[in-house]
Amino acid sequence: MPKVSMVVNGKKVSGDIDSRTLLVQFLREELRLTGTHVGCDTSQCGCCVLHVNGSSLKSCTVLALSLEGANVVTIEGLAQDGKLHPMQEAFRENHGLQCGFCTPGMIMAAVDMVNRKGPDMDEATIRHELEGNICRCTGYHNIVKAIADGAQKMGVAPQAAAAE
Amino acid sequence: MYAFTYHRPETARKATNLVAKVEDAKFLAGGMTLLPTMKQRLAAPTALIDLSTAEDMRGIELKGRNVVIGAMTRHFDVANSTLVKEKIPALADLASMIGDPAVRHRGTIGGSVANNDPAADYPSACLALNATIITNKRKIPADEFFVGLFETALEEGELIVKISFPIPSKAAYEKFRNPASRYAIVGVFVAKKGSEARVAVTGAGSGGVFRPNRLEAALTAKFHPKGLDGLSFPAEGLNTDIHADAEYRAHLIMVITRRAVTKALAK
Numbered sequence: 001m002p003k004v005s006m007v008v009n010g011k012k013v014s015g016d017i018d019s020r021t022l023l024v025q026f027l028r029e030e031l032r033l034t035g036t037h038v039g040c041d042t043s044q045c046g047c048c049v050l051h052v053n054g055s056s057l058k059s060c061t062v063l064a065l066s067l068e069g070a071n072v073v074t075i076e077g078l079a080q081d082g083k084l085h086p087m088q089e090a091f092r093e094n095h096g097l098q099c100g101f102c103t104p105g106m107i108m109a110a111v112d113m114v115n116r117k118g119p120d121m122d123e124a125t126i127r128h129e130l131e132g133n134i135c136r137c138t139g140y141h142n143i144v145k146a147i148a149d150g151a152q153k154m155g156v157a158p159q160a161a162a163a164e
Numbered sequence: 165m166y167a168f169t170y171h172r173p174e175t176a177r178k179a180t181n182l183v184a185k186v187e188d189a190k191f192l193a194g195g196m197t198l199l200p201t202m203k204q205r206l207a208a209p210t211a212l213i214d215l216s217t218a219e220d221m222r223g224i225e226l227k228g229r230n231v232v233i234g235a236m237t238r239h240f241d242v243a244n245s246t247l248v249k250e251k252i253p254a255l256a257d258l259a260s261m262i263g264d265p266a267v268r269h270r271g272t273i274g275g276s277v278a279n280n281d282p283a284a285d286y287p288s289a290c291l292a293l294n295a296t297i298i299t300n301k302r303k304i305p306a307d308e309f310f311v312g313l314f315e316t317a318l319e320e321g322e323l324i325v326k327i328s329f330p331i332p333s334k335a336a337y338e339k340f341r342n343p344a345s346r347y348a349i350v351g352v353f354v355a356k357k358g359s360e361a362r363v364a365v366t367g368a369g370s371g372g373v374f375r376p377n378r379l380e381a382a383l384t385a386k387f388h389p390k391g392l393d394g395l396s397f398p399a400e401g402l403n404t405d406i407h408a409d410a411e412y413r414a415h416l417i418m419v420i421t422r423r424a425v426t427k428a429l430a431k
Contacts, residue, residue, distance in 0.1 A: 002170060019170035019212075022199075042200055043267065055240070055269040061199050062270060065170050066192075066216050112265065131346065132264025 006070045008033065009077030017064055023057075024048045026064035027074060035075040035104050039134070046133030049105035049112075050074045056112035058132070075104035078111070087111050090150030091143075098137035109133050110147045111154070119155025121148065165199075166208040176221050176325050179213050180300045183321045186211045191323060193236060193275030196267055221274070221325060224248060229331050231255070232298075235274025235324040239263070242273060252293070254335035254428070258285050258353070261339065263346075274324040277309075280316050280372060282403075283347040287373040289329070289337065291364035292353035296328045312371050332357040334387065336428035338420050339367070342407050349408050350416040354424040356387050363421060368402050368413040379421055388429065389422040 005014035027033045039047030043061040051073040078085035097103045113129045173179040189211035201207040221236035243260035276286040290306040297304040332355040339351035348367035361383035397417045399410035
């Protein structure tokens with residue numbers, strides 16, 4: 001079987017995998033990093049969003065083998081030294097989740113959004129940027145509030161995003 | 165998804181050499197369409213040739229009066245390129261409207277054009293801007309490239325290496341999205357270069373992207389929304405599906421073309 005190596009949350013990992021293994025399968029089934037979820041498996045819902053080389057990606061629609069040597073950050077890689085990432089903290093404080101299934105993807109998409117758009121996004125921008133993330137519980141309202149809040153907090157404490 | 169062997173060549177030339185040797189191989193660009201299709205077992209190639217490390221297929225450059233974009237350039241890169249934004253802002257605008265941010269970080273212009281999905285955005289830009297599709301073998305004018313639904317002039321094993329877009333004097337893209345999938349129910353790209361206006365419509369035609377000749381003639385005579393006054397578009401040859409029937413699409417073509425022309429004039 002082909003071998004793949006990459007850096008996941010700052011740690012070098014590798015595995016012998018079937019060529020058809022998707023990145024999300026490699027993470028969940030080989031590395032047991034189950035924070036990244038599989039919702040629709042058709043690249044629509046965004047539950048599997050994570051960061052590859054600093055950009056958001058839907059990990060259900062990329063082959064693990066394509067990412068040889070890549071730098072991957074999952075939801076498990078955001079908190080540092082037992083302290084939640086400011087965006088995670090903002091979701092907690094603003095009640096930005098109900099069942100929590102979409103939350104890892106929402107948070108990873110949110111952090112990517114702030115990295116590209118900066119801390120001062122208006123509501124319309126946040127809603128537009130969330131086009132690829134679906135939540136069936138909240139009606140998005142508190143997610144949008146959480147992202148605006150988290151963006152401000154990331155702006156104040158950019159060093160907390162150093163895991164990128 | 166069925167099993168396949170996996171290849172990752174470093175250059176376009178190595179990729180085309182491989183495809184000639186390996187039986188039933190398919191090129192993998194960003195994979196935003198091919199991988200979902202393989203998951204559904206609608207495609208089952210026995211080998212994939214992943215182009216993601218073919219560095220010579222990436223990048224955006226100015227060549228004379230053309231913006232030339234490597235086939236493996238991501239939508240995100242086109243949308244944010246200073247060069248594209250300066251020379252053909254309508255193209256950057258179109259790229260920023262494809263899919264969602266995560267999809268734009270992976271999907272590529274070459275993949276979209278080669279796939280020729282009848283609701284894809286890029287084919288309309290190629291057609292309206294009179295682009296040239298440059299493959300490993302030849303240069304194909306956009307007018308001859310898009311043959312039908314998911315069908316192009318590409319031959320077996322032929323690979324798009326880059327696409328060359330002549331810089332227009334005015335251009336814009338507008339689309340009317342399906343509210344759920346966000347794909348274009350009707351998308352219209354308008355471009356003016358010299359005295360000629362070109363228009364391309366995506367999402368609506370039963371044979372894929374097409375140029376509405378009468379609208380082009382009207383806009384060549386007067387590149388202004390008023391130039392379209394009194395015109396209507398026939399419903400024959402347009403798609404009917406659960407989202408919109410042919411009459412509705414015909415109506416939308418006029419509405420979206422007017423919006424696109426207004427947008428092009430505003431720049």
